[in-house]
């Protein structure tokens with residue numbers, strides 16, 4: 152039984168001329184093509200994408216481990232890289248949540264507090280931006296079916312579970328969701344290393360639920376979850392490939408040209 | 409249903425085995441406890457089944473999600489307002505309870521709380537006690553204390569009764585015996601429960617019969633006990649009333665049948681007014697068990713008055729601090745005290761669902777336990793609990809009084825690794841989880857990620873060295889394949905594609 156998706160109230164701007172793309176460190180090294188797909192997808196819809204070479208990581212790994220000073224040092228670099236007053240589109244729900252929900256706390260009482268809050272206000276998760284700001288006309292059905300895993304940060308911190316679903320449906324693919332759809336996959340950043348046994352148990356249950364859908368593609372907008380669930384599926388020898396939602400949207404866009 | 413073919417000796421041995429397994433689990437470190445629990449298929453199945461069931465029940469009773477969110481706002485506001493005036497409310501509570509004839513005792517520590525209870529019992533020559541469910545009494549290990557003083561303290565809540573028979577601890581704050589199967593309970597009752605005529609109860613796996621057997625035993629105890637002990641769900645300051653929520657009637661029996669009633673609660677349970685009660689009660693029962701209202705709701709406002717035919721002659725309230733003042737004074741961790749102990753956070757926690765309550769090794773398991781326990785017992789002793797969380801947020805989403813549990817867990821991780829100078833308000837064991845190895849890793853990580861060129865050379869090296877990547881990475885690769893870096897990073901691809909970095913006129917920050 153699916154829970155009603157939680158939707159957050161937030162004001163959205165009209166379609167801007169330019170946006171920054173925050174690739175995130177995981178996409179940067181492990182799925183850079185997803186970043187390029189996102190850039191091309193957005194450019195195709197008339198939004199110029201800027202990619203500051205000075206960006207690195209949002210700082211979340213250290214922040215969630217309780218190392219605030221280290222998180223701040225790294226986050227400061229992002230404040231500089233994304234300084235201009237244009238929207239920031241983030242490739243992963245958890246990094247978007249770090250900027251949107253946690254930067255204010257991280258920089259509380261610091262000289263950059265106002266800057267951090269301003270950045271938080273113009274930060275959008277990728278599917279959120281596509282769904283709420285681009286507002287695209289639907290593409291014809293492709294007959295393709297995908298299993299969707301929505302990360303916990305996308306669902307609960309950003310409140311964009313519905314955006315994930317809508318952008319996929321809108322692109323013409325059929326979305327299947329696994330049993331216990333709202334449950335965490337067990338990644339949790341350093342949790343996967345610090346509490347390896349519990350993490351593995353959660354990932355195995357999630358992989359089981361994904362495999363039970365009988366669909367050969369798993370999509371998500373969070374690289375961490377995809378590496379966790381996908382890595383578990385691969386180890387189990389199950390032929391299910393993982394893709395970032397941006398890559399699927401770009402593929403559908405190209406197919407419909 | 410009565411089973412004919414069974415071997416009582418074998419059954420007793422199985423019950424002893426369960427007890428040994430529990431004692432063995434208690435000896436271990438958190439990780440080992442979690443591992444043992446994960447390997448126990450039966451346990452995993454029962455917890456996952458139970459949490460699925462409880463989640464569905466809660467969902468069904470909160471059908472109207474906007475009403476739920478509105479009620480959660482109310483619950484949060486009531487609890488926050490109560491905490492904002494906590495010292496005053498406690499004074500008012502004491503004044504009004506005393507006026508009502510209820511004697512108030514203050515305990516700063518668990519030890520003091522136990523000693524208060526003992527001295528009340530001793531002053532009245534009480535040797536036998538029946539207890540309603542009380543998590544605070546578990547927290548202060550009251551049974552153990554009284555046992556050492558030669559006082560028999562019998563749990564009368566069905567789940568607590570079973571846990572006591574089994575010589576275990578509750579594995580859930582609302583459903584203490586949730587980890588036990590019907591067959592285990594049947595064996596336990598048959599081997600360890602004793603009827604008042606000294607006979608063992610007949611073996612049965614029929615749930616109604618099992619409960620009937622326990623009820624018969626407990627009835628006699630209620631009638632003969634020298635004193636009753638209970639918890640408190642809410643204490644109303646302005647009227648001097650103690651509220652007790654329960655489903656079995658054992659709470660009412662424990663608080664009315666014996667001549668003395670001792671209630672024990674944490675100082676945070678106070679609310680200002682009767683008007684605060686309905687919303688909190690509705691949130692509590694719906695979040696805990698998916699019930700619109702519990703079977704019993706007791707409001708205790710005085711001992712037996714002259715001319716009344718029943719009720720205890722004395723009523724006492726022991727107000728326990730045990731670290732709560734410290735939580736109250738901590739600006740970030742204060743919301744810990746909003747808790748109404750409904751258990752919804754554990755019912756929604758994917759970690760709890762897999763390892764079960766005993767793995768936490770503390771009175772309070774699950775998310776609220778991860779927040780409360782280190783603050784009570786110290787980060788040095790229970791600090792590892794805060795690492796057993798993915799910060800997925802399901803608990804915070806379920807909490808009826810909107811305690812930001814993931815935020816608090818993260819805050820405790822910060823405290824656990826803190827190098828700030830010690831202060832009086834510190835959580836015990838602050839900084840105790842900081843290990844040189846990890847601290848160095850994060851320092852290095854920060855260096856690598858705070859300078860663009862350093863970061864880019866690192867990702868460059870990672871992609872060029874991908875063929876040299878190890879195929880194993882600790883726990884990760886035991887059940888997963890190793891993630892493979894791409895040949896070129898997104899930074900490189902974007903640069904090669906000529907993607908601009910900044911709007912025209914804005915300088916590159918390097």
Ligand code: SF4
Pocket residue numbers: 746747748749750751752753754776803806807808809810811813
């Ligand atoms: S923290 Fe919230 S959900 Fe958990 S027991 Fe307390 S009130 Fe219930």
